[in-house]
Amino acid sequence: MDYTAYGEPVMVKLLKTYIRGFDEEIGGGIPLGHVVLVTGSPGTMKSTLAYNILYNAVKRDKMSSLYISLEQSSRSLLFQMVRCGMKETFGDDLLIVDLAKIRKQLDEARDKPWLEILRKHIQYIIAKNRYQIIVIDSLPVLEILTRMENKRTQFFHFFEWLRDLKLTSFIITEISDDPTILRDEEFLADGVIYLSMKQVGEIDIHRRIRCIKMRGMDHSTSQFTLEFKKNEFRVTRAI
Ligand SMILES: Nc1ncnc2c1ncn2[C@@H]1O[C@H](COP(=O)(O)OP(=O)(O)O)[C@@H](O)[C@H]1O
Ligand SMILES: [Mg+2]
Structure with a gap:
């Protein structure tokens, strides 16, 4: 939490996740x-x-958003999301950019490091439309593409760069073997949301969600059961 010169907490604007029941548990949402x-x-x-x-950010709060899909083609991602009930499209206000598109656009930059290419591309897109939220799916793919040497330094600068652009960023990454051990990127990030699946009884698998870290927020670190029905995520107390 930031404080004013008078020691009062600075009110932060929050982005709602619209995961029903979860926003309340993390203090109202994610700080912009x-x-x-x-x-x-x-x-x-x-x-x-x-x-x-x-x-939801685009539909309910009119916040334009950018989804950088490095694992899946935009076509495949969109197909999957439509199948999940998210049928509306919002044109450039919810733009999906995939690897093929980035490659094509920046062919001349072939010899440049990938992180640099990605930054240039994001800058190019943002210059055309003032995006407020970005997803990068996923960090492991980016690591492979960039052949990162000094990971910690590179992530540090990349995250700082995203913050300077005033973007609220979601970076998708893969779980470490032990979720209680934080990795470089988890130290450097402002928040960590952890998703898992848990066997309950002999047959049932429950999905779970847990906010491990959220700077500036007095959030719950409990595990919640996560359900996705009719195009809506919701949480209940994990049993
Ligand atoms: N309509 C649906 N409703 C609920 N769950 C779904 C639906 N469609 C797919 N799933 C689940 O979502 C999973 C894939 O989600 P995805 O977001 O691609 O996961 P991740 O990115 O973590 O690999 C599938 O394995 C399936 O279990
Ligand atoms: Mg995925």
Whole structure:
């Protein structure tokens, strides 16, 4: 939390996740301008959750959003989201950019480091439309593309760069083996949201969500059961 010269807390504007029941648990939402990691193993609905946040931000709060999809083509991602009930499209206000598009646009920059190419591309898109929220799906793919050497320094500068652009950022990443051990990017991020699946009884698998870190917020760190029904995420107390 930031304080004024008089020691009063500075009111921060929050981005609602619209995950029903979850915003209340994290203190109302995610502070605008934060870099938030969405982490979990494959199939824990990281991409769907991130897209759903953008979808609601555009639809309900008129905040334009950019989804950088490095794992999936925009076509495949959109197909998946439509199948999940997110049928509306918002043109450039919810723009999906995939690897093929970035490659094409920046062919002449072939020899440049990938992180630099990505930055240039984001800058180019942002110059055309003032985006407020960005998703980068995913960090491991970016790491492979960039052949990162000094990871910690590179992430540090990249996250700072995103903050300077006044973007609220969601960076999708893969879970470390032990979620209690924080990695470089988790130290550097302002927030970490962890998604998991838990076997309950012999057959049932429950989805779970947990806010591990959210700078400036007095948030719950409990695990919640996460459900996705009729185009809406909701949480209940984990059993
Ligand atoms: N309509 C749906 N309703 C609920 N869950 C779905 C639906 N469609 C797909 N899923 C689940 O979402 C998972 C994929 O979500 P995704 O966001 O791609 O995960 P991740 O990005 O974490 O790998 C699928 O494995 C499936 O279990
Ligand atoms: Mg994904």
